[in-house]
Amino acid sequence: MYSLGVRREFSARHYLIGGDWGAENIEHTHRYRMELALEALTLDRHGFLVDIVEVEQHLEAVLADFAGRTLNELASFSGLNPSIERLATILHAAFSARLAHFRLEALTVTLWEDDIAWTSYRAPL
Numbered sequence: 001m002y003s004l005g006v007r008r009e010f011s012a013r014h015y016l017i018g019g020d021w022g023a024e025n026i027e028h029t030h031r032y033r034m035e036l037a038l039e040a041l042t043l044d045r046h047g048f049l050v051d052i053v054e055v056e057q058h059l060e061a062v063l064a065d066f067a068g069r070t071l072n073e074l075a076s077f078s079g080l081n082p083s084i085e086r087l088a089t090i091l092h093a094a095f096s097a098r099l100a101h102f103r104l105e106a107l108t109v110t111l112w113e114d115d116i117a118w119t120s121y122r123a124p125l
Contacts, residue, residue: 009033018081
């Protein structure tokens with residue numbers, strides 16, 4: 001199995017809902033570092049897992065919907081707690097849809113929040 005990863009950083013705001021988490025209940029900013037890992041059994045005729053330039057274009061487009069925004073205000077978080085785990089899952093769904101034309105076996109989104117916590121969501125495609 002081949003794996004290829006690309007990484008980006010972005011900032012977004014949120015506040016937690018549904019519980020008493022002290023300061024986390026007040027809107028605040030996090031710096032996120034996201035790694036997108038793609039997995040496939042074979043390489044293309046050029047010896048690549050995917051076209052990295054194309055993947056980077058999708059990466060920029062998806063993250064543009066989140067960067068600088070308040071996650072709670074986005075439709076994908078409507079009524080949901082904007083946890084780091086939920087953000088990773090939502091990002092995974094967006095990338096899965098955009099990269100469906102590649103012959104991938106699995107996709108993993110790993111997301112760090114302010115270098116103190118991380119989560120990862122992996123699913124087969």
